[in-house]
Amino acid sequence: MVLLKMKFNQQRRVRLAQGLWLLSWLAVMCGAFIFCLGVYLKTELLRRDEVMENTEIHVVPNILMMVGLASIGTNWVATRVCQDSLDASRFPRWKVLLLAWFVVAALLCCLLLAVVVLSYVLQGRLEESLKVGLRNGIRFYKDTDVPGRCFQKETIDRLQMEFRCCGNNNFKDWFEVQWVSGRFLDYTAQEVKDRIRSNVDGRYLLDGVPFSCCNPASPRPCLQYHLTDNRAHFNYDYLSEDLNLYSRGCRQALTDYYMGLMNSTGPGVLSVILIQISVMLSLRYLQTAVEGAMALEDPEGDSEGYILEKGVKETFEEVKVKVLTMMKLAQVDPEGVPVDAEAEKAADTTAEKAASPTPAS
Amino acid sequence: MAVLKVKFTKTKRDKLAQVLWILNWISVVTGAVLFILGLFLKVEINKRVELMAERDIQYVPNMLIAVGLIACAINFLGGKICYDCVDTTKFLRWKLIMLPYIVCTFFFTFCVLVGALMCYSMRGELEESLTLGLTQAMRFYKDTDIPGRCFLKRTVDLLQIQFQCCGNSGYKDWFQIQWISNRYLDMSQQQVVDRLRSNVEGKYLMDGVPFSCCNINSPRPCIQQQVTNNSAHFHYEHQTEELNLWMKGCRQALLEYYTNIMQSIGLTVLITWLFELSVLTGVRYLQTSLENVLRQGDPDSESDGWLLENSFMETARINLNIIKSLGKNNHIHTAKNGDPNIDIPSTSKAHYGPDNVPPKTIKEAS
Numbered sequence: 001m002v003l004l005k006m007k008f009n010q011q012r013r014v015r016l017a018q019g020l021w022l023l024s025w026l027a028v029m030c031g032a033f034i035f036c037l038g039v040y041l042k043t044e045l046l047r048r049d050e051v052m053e054n055t056e057i058h059v060v061p062n063i064l065m066m067v068g069l070a071s072i073g074t075n076w077v078a079t080r081v082c083q084d085s086l087d088a089s090r091f092p093r094w095k096v097l098l099l100a101w102f103v104v105a106a107l108l109c110c111l112l113l114a115v116v117v118l119s120y121v122l123q124g125r126l127e128e129s130l131k132v133g134l135r136n137g138i139r140f141y142k143d144t145d146v147p148g149r150c151f152q153k154e155t156i157d158r159l160q161m162e163f164r165c166c167g168n169n170n171f172k173d174w175f176e177v178q179w180v181s182g183r184f185l186d187y188t189a190q191e192v193k194d195r196i197r198s199n200v201d202g203r204y205l206l207d208g209v210p211f212s213c214c215n216p217a218s219p220r221p222c223l224q225y226h227l228t229d230n231r232a233h234f235n236y237d238y239l240s241e242d243l244n245l246y247s248r249g250c251r252q253a254l255t256d257y258y259m260g261l262m263n264s265t266g267p268g269v270l271s272v273i274l275i276q277i278s279v280m281l282s283l284r285y286l287q288t289a290v291e292g293a294m295a296l297e298d299p300e301g302d303s304e305g306y307i308l309e310k311g312v313k314e315t316f317e318e319v320k321v322k323v324l325t326m327m328k329l330a331q332v333d334p335e336g337v338p339v340d341a342e343a344e345k346a347a348d349t350t351a352e353k354a355a356s357p358t359p360a361s
Numbered sequence: 362m363a364v365l366k367v368k369f370t371k372t373k374r375d376k377l378a379q380v381l382w383i384l385n386w387i388s389v390v391t392g393a394v395l396f397i398l399g400l401f402l403k404v405e406i407n408k409r410v411e412l413m414a415e416r417d418i419q420y421v422p423n424m425l426i427a428v429g430l431i432a433c434a435i436n437f438l439g440g441k442i443c444y445d446c447v448d449t450t451k452f453l454r455w456k457l458i459m460l461p462y463i464v465c466t467f468f469f470t471f472c473v474l475v476g477a478l479m480c481y482s483m484r485g486e487l488e489e490s491l492t493l494g495l496t497q498a499m500r501f502y503k504d505t506d507i508p509g510r511c512f513l514k515r516t517v518d519l520l521q522i523q524f525q526c527c528g529n530s531g532y533k534d535w536f537q538i539q540w541i542s543n544r545y546l547d548m549s550q551q552q553v554v555d556r557l558r559s560n561v562e563g564k565y566l567m568d569g570v571p572f573s574c575c576n577i578n579s580p581r582p583c584i585q586q587q588v589t590n591n592s593a594h595f596h597y598e599h600q601t602e603e604l605n606l607w608m609k610g611c612r613q614a615l616l617e618y619y620t621n622i623m624q625s626i627g628l629t630v631l632i633t634w635l636f637e638l639s640v641l642t643g644v645r646y647l648q649t650s651l652e653n654v655l656r657q658g659d660p661d662s663e664s665d666g667w668l669l670e671n672s673f674m675e676t677a678r679i680n681l682n683i684i685k686s687l688g689k690n691n692h693i694h695t696a697k698n699g700d701p702n703i704d705i706p707s708t709s710k711a712h713y714g715p716d717n718v719p720p721k722t723i724k725e726a727s
Contacts, residue, residue: 221540
């Protein structure tokens with residue numbers, strides 16, 4: 001019982017080949033699009049590399065780039081097959097390759113689906129990575145004289161201004177680190193000595209934030225220092241003031257940004273999957289129809305095209321048997337050589353039997 | 362004696378027509394490019410219109426947009442004409458239009474040249490406009506509660522952050538204006554009252570700058586307040602400190618930005634002008650060679666093409682005479698008593714034959 005049989009006369013075969021050729025070139029463009037998407041995502045992730053602790057999230061753009069390149073190659077092969085399909089002398093050389101092609105195309109579709117799933121699943125890991133990276137960035141903000149960390153200040157300042165955020169979770173993260181370097185502190189001043197003595201680690205902590213946390217949309221000039229002290233500034237209430245500094249944390253801002261990027265690529269990836277599946281199905285129909293036509297006495301006559309020669313269950317059983325025999329061939333028989341030879345001969349005959357329906361399946 | 366005469370065989374004429382057809386289409390594309398450049402300049406100027414005082418700088422992008430559109434139209438027509446010129450019979454359709462078309466296009470190329478030169482001359486007006494506009498914007502920085510000015514603070518802050526500049530010519534401009542609104546000043550404090558009394562106009566002036574002047578490349582946290590007071594900060598000397606605040610003035614930063622844009626646009630327009638001129642020269646040669654072919658009668662023969670039939674001086678003289686005689690025909694003769702209705706014997710050169718000749722009977726055509 002054949003799966004989804006369709007009749008094809010010569011004209012329909014020609015139309016199918018032409019349509020599939022166009023569709024395959026469209027799929028090549030889609031492959032290029034997926035590759036460019038992967039490159040764009042990777043560059044965006046690399047730009048903020050310094051505030052990310054690990055590179056686990058990079059698996060998404062890496063897979064996209066790989067799949068993009070593979071898809072370009074695969075669909076280009078499909079265009080060549082289409083071009084040769086109506087020529088009876090050139091088509092047979094593609095027979096062996098087509099089975100491998102279907103496997104590769106199915107694998108690409110699965111990988112694309114996996115990318116969509118991964119981009120949701122890895123959100124938690126991205127947040128973790130950003131949390132640790134930003135914490136380090138804030139801690140090393142003051143170390144502009146330590147090699148390897150001298151650009152942390154600039155990086156964090158730029159990040160806060162560009163993404164309109166402050167600190168890790170919010171601006172209070174700056175109260176817990178010493179972000180003013182000891183080089184610029186006058187240790188003879190009483191205020192400095194008091195602050196340093198006020199905590200166990202001897203750090204200069206203050207209720208102030210760097211200038212990059214300032215919100216330009218605030219109606220009043222930015223208040224950076226003595227933020228929790230209402231009396232230090234005229235007409236100021238720390239609890240109700242929300243326009244003075246950026247209220248969002250940088251981890252939230254960056255996560256939202258990257259999730260937004262990946263979500264907006266979701267529909268594109270899904271439509272590419274659909275196009276690839278339609279190329280696969282059409283190529284299967286073309287293959288079976290053309291092979292059917294070549295087997296007839298009149299090559300221009302009507303032939304049938306189908307997806308599977310037998311039903312789904314039967315094809316599955318056949319494939320299982322084939323795989324098992326191949327595994328048996330690979331398995332070494334511990335009983336010695338003659339039994340090996342017998343087993344090999346038996347395996348050969350079953351392999352031959354299994355090989356004969358192969359051209360059609 | 363013709364100016365720059367060139368002999369054209371039939372194949373040369375055909376090839377010239379085809380090449381000109383392609384070149385005209387390329388010119389349509391360059392016309393579209395000019396239009397887009399004009400739009401781009403207009404958008405860029407409008408983005409910062411709040412920082413520019415009222416000056417006539419909108420005419421440059423408007424001119425570029427108009428020139429771009431007209432160039433597209435003229436070259437589209439030119440393409441059609443050149444396409445038809447391959448066939449001598451089709452050329453007859455365009456024969457009367459071609460000379461006016463060439464004259465119009467010649468004057469149009471002057472407009473393109475003027476457009477290019479305007480791009481370079483806009484700089485002076487722009488500088489004036491920016492100086493005044495930035496002074497106003499800084500003065501109204503504190504007026505975030507006055508409708509119409511409430512977004513100037515944000516605009517100026519974002520400008521200083523984006524263009525990495527501070528103040529009009531330098532950061533010291535902020536010392537001369539009150540940029541903190543009275544709403545946030547505690548008038549009961551002695552220090553505030555002292556500052557207000559220290560100048561004639563009662564402004565709260567201080568040696569501090571807004572946070573947007575802070576330089577992100579500075580190794581130390583930004584020093585905004587008491588910038589000129591060395592003893593207020595540890596290990597600080599304001600004369601040698603260059604990395605703390607942005608050193609460049611915003612007027613200069615914006616001027617550099619716009620000058621770069623306009624120089625590249627000006628260069629593109631000049632190249633377009635040269636291209637148009639060369640296409641026009643080709644069309645002129647094509648026109649003259651085809652007219653000469655028609656004069657000779659044989660469509661496959663060789664013909665001459667030239668830029669001007671006579672030398673420059675002679676052509677100028679002939680054209681001046683034409684213009685003078687046009688003027689004379691309009692001029693009424695007031696020789697005898699000023700009354701134009703008195704019968705004066707005809708002095709025109711045209712001979713209409715002798716008078717009083719009886720009309721002939723016309724023979725019927727058989």
